[in-house]
Each structure stands twice: as structure tokens, then as C-alpha cells.
Amino acid sequence: MATPAILGIVALDRRARVPLQTQLYRALREAILQGRLRPSLRLPATRVLAHDLRVGRNTVVAVFEQLIAEGYLEARAGAGTVVATIPETLLHTPPPVRRSSAGEAPRLSRRGADMARIRRASPEAPTRAFQVGLPAVDVFPTETWARLLGRRSRMLTRAGLGYDYATGYPPLCEAIAGYLGAARGVACRPEQVIVVAGAQAGLDLACRMLLDPGDAAWIEEPGYLGARGALLAASAKLVPVPVDAEGLDVATGARMAPSARLVYTSPSHQLPLGVTVSLARRLALLDWATRAGAWVLEDDYDSEYRYGGRPLAAMQGIDATGRVIYVGTFSKTMFPALRVGYLVVPPSLVEPFAIAMRHTGHSAPVAVQAALADFIVEGHFASHVRRMRVLYAARQARLLRGARRSLTGLVDVTPAEAGMHVLAELPAGTDDVALAARVARAGVVVRPLSIHYIERPARSGLLLGYAGVPEREIDRGVEQLASVLRESGRRVARAGR
Numbered sequence: 348m349a350t351p352a353i354l355g356i357v358a359l360d361r362r363a364r365v366p367l368q369t370q371l372y373r374a375l376r377e378a379i380l381q382g383r384l385r386p387s388l389r390l391p392a393t394r395v396l397a398h399d400l401r402v403g404r405n406t407v408v409a410v411f412e413q414l415i416a417e418g419y420l421e422a423r424a425g426a427g428t429v430v431a432t433i434p435e436t437l438l439h440t441p442p443p444v445r446r447s448s449a450g451e452a453p454r455l456s457r458r459g460a461d462m463a464r465i466r467r468a469s470p471e472a473p474t475r476a477f478q479v480g481l482p483a484v485d486v487f488p489t490e491t492w493a494r495l496l497g498r499r500s501r502m503l504t505r506a507g508l509g510y511d512y513a514t515g516y517p518p519l520c521e522a523i524a525g526y527l528g529a530a531r532g533v534a535c536r537p538e539q540v541i542v543v544a545g546a547q548a549g550l551d552l553a554c555r556m557l558l559d560p561g562d563a564a565w566i567e568e569p570g571y572l573g574a575r576g577a578l579l580a581a582s583a584k585l586v587p588v589p590v591d592a593e594g595l596d597v598a599t600g601a602r603m604a605p606s607a608r609l610v611y612t613s614p615s616h617q618l619p620l621g622v623t624v625s626l627a628r629r630l631a632l633l634d635w636a637t638r639a640g641a642w643v644l645e646d647d648y649d650s651e652y653r654y655g656g657r658p659l660a661a662m663q664g665i666d667a668t669g670r671v672i673y674v675g676t677f678s679k680t681m682f683p684a685l686r687v688g689y690l691v692v693p694p695s696l697v698e699p700f701a702i703a704m705r706h707t708g709h710s711a712p713v714a715v716q717a718a719l720a721d722f723i724v725e726g727h728f729a730s731h732v733r734r735m736r737v738l739y740a741a742r743q744a745r746l747l748r749g750a751r752r753s754l755t756g757l758v759d760v761t762p763a764e765a766g767m768h769v770l771a772e773l774p775a776g777t778d779d780v781a782l783a784a785r786v787a788r789a790g791v792v793v794r795p796l797s798i799h800y801i802e803r804p805a806r807s808g809l810l811l812g813y814a815g816v817p818e819r820e821i822d823r824g825v826e827q828l829a830s831v832l833r834e835s836g837r838r839v840a841r842a843g844r
């Protein structure tokens with residue numbers, strides 16, 4: 348084949364960040380997949396192509412070898428390198444995937460369909476005011492983290508490079524146990540800590556290990572969508588138990604589903620309402636769980652951020668009968684894409700959970716775990732959390748000042764004693780989903796409260812995350828939100844006339 352034809356296909360950009368080898372590989376692969384380089388077509392000799400493309404011969408050889416290994420090219424004795432025959436189905440580049448395309452619905456399992464119906468809580472758009480659950484990733488000490496991660500990646504032992512540590516890198520388990528004991532009153536040995544790929548993986552593992560299909564499980568109403576997903580993935584029967592000013596209403600739960608096998612709760616800072624569950628309720632829940640033989644899944648996802656009020660230690664620390672499975676995450680204290688969380692399981696569950704971990708794919712990468720252990724042990728974690736607590740308090744104050752200035756009379760924004768978001772309450776019955784969509788069109792992300800309800804929403808409102816939003820964007824977001832709310836109010840008034 349004449350090199351000029353390849354030169355027409357391969358346009359190497361020497362200023363691009365992508366290495367020339369990768370560019371050449373992608374260009375040839377694409378051309379083969381699109382049928383522009385036909386099967387059996389003979390490619391120029393590597394030396395010739397390298398010369399014509401003005402790249403090193405090794406570069407071309409490496410690309411050819413990779414494409415041969417992947418089946419796109421074939422080395423034929425006497426004929427040099429030729430394009431392989433690619434199955435017809437692969438050849439045409441498929442049309443771009445549209446998430447909402449109205450094509451034939453795939454046949455999902457019942458629980459798969461249930462999971463896919465849970466409303467999305469966060470947009471795919473770039474982060475902006477007022478995304479819920481996002482920490483201040485803009486001020487994370489990435490240099491320190493990169494240094495530790497790089498060092499650990501270079502230092503991994505044979506065990507670290509193999510299949511060991513499926514349930515957690517021991518020094519990290521130790522660091523987590525130490526931290527939880529001191530900061531959250533969690534009583535555990537490092538062996539009870541199971542490191543997972545984010546709290547969500549922990550919820551999934553616990554629900555699947557402890558529930559049979561159709562088993563009743565209490566979930567806070569309104570409650571965390573991730574917990575709903577994990578319970579549905581385990582084919583549980585969801586029992587939405589109301590949350591009041593003291594937290595999960597245990598007496599009502601016991602009436603609704605006395606033989607439930609599991610309770611999901613976020614007692615230190617209930618998502619989404621922000622309530623801290625009282626000690627009396629915690630004791631009542633533990634008492635009920637012990638008598639009923641039920642498990643309590645305690646989600647302590649953002650307990651590090653408390654600005655006022657009385658902090659309560661984790662329920663795990665006052666659980667005398669081993670019913671509590673404690674769930675924690677580094678998504679809020681570090682950053683969500685880290686994908687590291689942990690479970691603290693009672694001694695009776697250590698062995699079965701450890702074995703099951705090998706069959707879930709829920710483990711976190713060892714180099715990341717090792718770097719995280721260093722980050723904690725060297726004190727970076729504690730100082731970052733301390734700084735973030737001050738920053739988030741300031742960001743919440745900024746949001747509340749803005750709300751007093753521009754949202755008074757439109758929504759009731761309640762100050763929060765803990766966490767990373769506030770609730771802007773709307774008159775009951777307001778369609779907060781439609782309102783959030785209107786706000787999104789103005790470039791601001793807010794989360795409707797009603798999506799957290801399984802049954803008819805008792806309250807209506809918007810959740811406003813502030814932790815990850817720089818101050819200037821908070822001000823701008825408040826003004827944009829105010830103008831949409833004012834406009835919506837006028838529309839409601841006109842419709843009522």
C-alpha cells in the first residue's frame with residue numbers, strides 16, 4: 348500500500364499532549380473500524396512509514412504490535428502486515444448513544460428496573476452552585492496527595508501487586524480504626540474494618556449479605572437515594588419509616604414492619620432533612636433491633652462537619668449486642684472520585700463479609716489505600732478536615748446571608764448545624780421537581796426534596812449544597828435562584844387569578 352493513503356488518514360499533532368504513538372494507534376484503529384482501511388490491505392513497512400510520518404521506527408513497530416495483539420492487523424508470512432478481517436457488527440461506527448432514546452426497552456431484571464427508575468440526584472453537568480454532596484475539591488491538597496500516591500505506587504511489594512488485601516490494606520484499616528475510635532466513639536479492632544470502593548459499595552455488600560429477596564427493610568422517609576438503590580439491588584421490600592424532629596420514628600417503624608431484617612439510618616446528620624437522631628431514639632432503635640434480631644446499617648457519611656449543637660458519638664459505640672454495621676466514606680473528607688469507604692462490621696460478620704468481598708469487585712486499589720494511610724498517619728487528613736470545617740461554616744454563612752438578602756419571602760432557608768447542604772423549604776405541595784428544572788435552565792443546580800420520598804412527599808423544598816461552591820459563585824447562584832423563584836411566584840399568582 349502506498350504511504351500517501353495512510354498519510355491522508357493519520358494526522359499527527361506534535362503539539363498535542365497525547366503521545367505520537369497513541370495518536371498513530373488511534374488513527375489506524377479508527378480507520379480500520381470505519382472500513383477506510385479494508386481487510387487484507389497491506390500496510391507499508393514500518394521503516395517506510397516511520398520515515399514518512401517523521402516518527403521513530405520503534406513507535407510504528409509498537410503500534411503495529413499492539414494492533415496485531417488486538418486483532419486489527421495480521422502479520423502474514425511473505426506479505427508483511429495486513430488489515431485483519433473485522434466482524435461486520437464491529438465495522439460500522441454505531442450512532443451516538445442517547446440516554447433517553449426511545450428504542451426497544453432492554454429486558455432488565457425486576458430489581459434492575461427498580462434501580463434504573465430511581466431518579467438521578469446529581470446532574471452530569473460540570474460542578475456548580477448548589478450541587479449537593481460535593482466537598483471543596485477546588486482546595487484539596489492535590490500536590491501532597493500526588494506525592495504520596497506516586498511514592499506508594501513505586502513502593503508496592505509483591506503482595507501489594509497481587510490479589511492480597513481484598514478487604515483492605517492493613518495499615519489503612521488500622522488508621523481508620525484509630526481515627527473512628529478517637530473521633531466517633533466507634534469501638535472496633537482493625538480486623539473489623541473492611542475497606543470498600545466508596546460507601547455505596549459498602550451499602551451494597553451489607554444489603555446483599557444480610558437480606559433475602561422480599562425481606563422487609565426500614566429506610567428513612569425521606570431518605571438517601573443510594574441506600575434505596577442498595578436495598579432494591581438486594582430485592583428488599585422497602586418500608587419507608589417517617590423521620591421527625593428527633594430522627595427516625597422507631598415506634599412507627601416497629602408498627603409498620605415488626606419483623607424487618609434491616610434498618611438503614613444516617614443518625615448523625617440525616618440525609619436529606621439534616622436532623623441529628625436523639626440519644627433516646629438511638630437507644631430505642633438498638634433495643635428494638637436486638638429484640639427483633641434486625642441489623643442496623645448506620646451511615647455516618649459526613650459526621651466530620653459539625654458547626655454547632657451537640658455532637659453525638661456513633662451508634663456503633665453503644666451497640667452492646669453486635670447489631671450495627673457502621674458505614675463511612677472518604678468521599679466528603681477527601682474527594683468523591685477517590686472511591687474509598689469502609690464498613691465496620693460486628694465480629695460475627697468479619698469472616699463471611701471478608702470472603703464475600705472477593706466476589707463483589709468492591710475492593711479499593713491498594714496503592715490508593717496505602718497513600719491514604721500515609722495521608723492520615725502523617726496528619727494531612729486531620730488538618731484538611733479542620734480547614735474544611737472552617738471553610739464550610741463560612742460558605743454556609745455566606746449562603747445564609749445571601750438568602751436573607753434575596754430569598755426572604757420566597758423560600759425558608761434553615762441554617763444547618765452540620766453537613767454540607769441546607770434545606771430551602773417551600774410551601775407543602777409545591778412541585779419542587781418542576782421548580783428545580785426551571786432553576787437548572789438558569790444555570791443553577793438544586794435538588795428537589797420530594798425525590799427523597801418513596802411515598803407521597805410530606806414536604807417540599809430544595810436542597811442547596813454549599814461546601815464545594817466558591818463564595819462568589821454562592822452569591823451569583825443565590826441571585827439566579829431568586830430571580831427564578833420570583834418569576835415562578837408571579838406565574839403561580841397569574842394562574843390563580
Ligand SMILES: Cc1ncc(COP(=O)(O)O)c(C=O)c1O
Nearest residue numbers: 480545546547571618648676678
Ligand atoms: C447519605 C450518604 N451516604 C453516603 C454517601 C457517600 O457515598 P460514596 O462513599 O459512595 O461516595 C453520600 C454521598 O452523597 C450520602 O449522601
